[in-house]
Amino acid sequence: MNGSQVRLLTVVIPAYNVESCIEESLNSVLSQRWIDSIDIAVIDQGSTDSTYAAASAVAERDRGEHIRLLRASNRGFGEGCKVGLSVVKTPYVTFLDGHDIHMPDFSDVIVPLLTDQKWDVIEYDVAMISDAGQVLERIKLVREARAGGHAVDDAALMNFAQRSHAFAWARTYKTALFQPDPFPAGARHHEEEAVVPSVYARALSVYGLRKGLVGYRRRGGRFAQASSVQDVRDLAITGDEILTRCKGGEHDEFWMTVFRNLFRRTCRVAARVEGAPFGAVLSLLDHMATNYRRTRVRLPGPVRPRVERLGRFRLGVYMNRAAYLATQPVRKAVRRYRHRHGEAGPAMDRYRLPGSDTAAEPNSKTD
Numbered sequence: 001m002n003g004s005q006v007r008l009l010t011v012v013i014p015a016y017n018v019e020s021c022i023e024e025s026l027n028s029v030l031s032q033r034w035i036d037s038i039d040i041a042v043i044d045q046g047s048t049d050s051t052y053a054a055a056s057a058v059a060e061r062d063r064g065e066h067i068r069l070l071r072a073s074n075r076g077f078g079e080g081c082k083v084g085l086s087v088v089k090t091p092y093v094t095f096l097d098g099h100d101i102h103m104p105d106f107s108d109v110i111v112p113l114l115t116d117q118k119w120d121v122i123e124y125d126v127a128m129i130s131d132a133g134q135v136l137e138r139i140k141l142v143r144e145a146r147a148g149g150h151a152v153d154d155a156a157l158m159n160f161a162q163r164s165h166a167f168a169w170a171r172t173y174k175t176a177l178f179q180p181d182p183f184p185a186g187a188r189h190h191e192e193e194a195v196v197p198s199v200y201a202r203a204l205s206v207y208g209l210r211k212g213l214v215g216y217r218r219r220g221g222r223f224a225q226a227s228s229v230q231d232v233r234d235l236a237i238t239g240d241e242i243l244t245r246c247k248g249g250e251h252d253e254f255w256m257t258v259f260r261n262l263f264r265r266t267c268r269v270a271a272r273v274e275g276a277p278f279g280a281v282l283s284l285l286d287h288m289a290t291n292y293r294r295t296r297v298r299l300p301g302p303v304r305p306r307v308e309r310l311g312r313f314r315l316g317v318y319m320n321r322a323a324y325l326a327t328q329p330v331r332k333a334v335r336r337y338r339h340r341h342g343e344a345g346p347a348m349d350r351y352r353l354p355g356s357d358t359a360a361e362p363n364s365k366t367d
Contacts, residue, residue, distance in 0.1 A: 005036040008114040009172065010088045013042045014080025015098030019050040021217065024133070026058045028101035028215070030066065034111040040067045041084040042098075046074040051098070078191025081168065082183045085175070091117055094172040101215040103127060110172055113207055119149060120203035122172040127212030136218060141165045142208040149207040154254075156206060161257035166196040169214055177202050184241075189234040193265075194241060197258045201251065227272040229280055235266040236284045243295045252299055256292075256307045263288055267313055271320035278321075282314065289313065 011029050015022050022042075029040055042059070044052040052071070059067040072083045081095055092114050096102065113122055126139040146159055177199045184194050200206075239262055245255045266288065270281045289310050296307055 007039050007090045008037045009092045010039040010041055010090045011094055011096055012081055012084030013096045013098055014045055014077050015042060015051050016045040016074055017047045017049050017051060018098035019054050021099045022051050022054050023058055025098055025101055032107035034107035037111050039090055041087050043070045043072050043080040043083045045072050045080050075187035076191060078183045079187060085178055088175050091175060092172055093175045095168040097169060099217045103213050103215055106213045119205050119207040120174045121206040124209040124211055124213040126170055127215045129215040129217050138212045141170055142210050146208045147210050152203045152206050157254045160200050161254050166192045168192045168196055189231045193262055194238040226274045227269045229273055229276045232270050232281050232284045236288050239288045243291055246295050248300055252303050253306055259292060267317050268320055271317050272324045
């Protein structure tokens with residue numbers, strides 16, 4: 001292959017304080033068999049370590065064939081994606097966190113599906129990997145019944161909403177789906193929850209692959225990360241935005257289902273808030289629940305019975321919080337051990353990716 005080959009895909013890699021991982025992440029893309037069909041946009045988001053230098057060294061070895069290195073402020077994963085999207089010139093785009101990797105057969109599977117530009121979205125499973133790159137488990141995001149190609153009809157939308165896997169890096173998209181820019185203005189935690197459902201709803205076709213093509217790096221063991229009030233507040237803002245889409249249209253059930261799963265995850269995030277009055281967190285959850293109930297009442301008669309009630313949620317939040325607090329001594333011991341042995345890296349100060357704090361599968365990104 002050569003540099004004159006038509007480029008089909010851009011891999012956008014936001015990176016913040018990932019000096020120990022960025023070279024492996026970039027090499028996982030550069031080593032793909034179909035690399036000459038791929039561009040790479042790396043966005044260093046104000047790293048305070050040697051991330052930029054490490055990425056620059058890889059770019060120099062690449063001699064500008066594939067890698068474009070950019071700098072931006074540290075305003076979250078979504079802001080990095082926005083900066084990357086601004087330079088994309090290929091018909092398809094995907095995202096990769098600076099900690100993570102593409103599996104060796106990523107391009108073997110993906111690139112042939114891009115050549116005729118038939119599919120708007122291609123989604124796939126995720127391989128959970130250790131710090132050493134060992135595959136630990138597979139996160140199954142694509143159901144057997146949804147494998148292969150199909151139209152994004154009501155059944156496909158509801159399948160997405162019910163599984164609620166809003167992970168930008170677990171899909172490859174037609175770049176045009178991100179126009180106009182769907183990312184929220186300014187910095188916001190869990191941005192993908194606001195973006196991916198909208199992008200998915202714009203698509204006309206999707207191809208599902210029951211194969212782990214992205215290696216998500218598990219860092220910090222199997223314990224859930226602490227949350228902040230800002231995490232909950234940002235999820236509540238996203239919830240408000242989702243509910244404004246329910247205007248008596250054909251997709252009301254889809255958006256109400258997206259909200260309901262977002263709310264459930266917000267409850268789990270809220271249970272892990274540290275260093276703030278818990279009453280403020282509960283107030284945000286009450287706000288979300290009230291808005292959902294009011295919106296449900298306004299739904300057209302045929303739709304309302306299909307939209308589930310939220311039910312009582314506070315007891316579940318308290319139970320999850322008690323379980324989380326019980327693990328604090330162990331988590332602190334793990335952090336001390338990792339720091340003492342030089343293994344902590346940037347795990348504790350990275351921007352969070354949606355789903356990294358869920359509990360359905362241990363420390364995985366599934367709801």
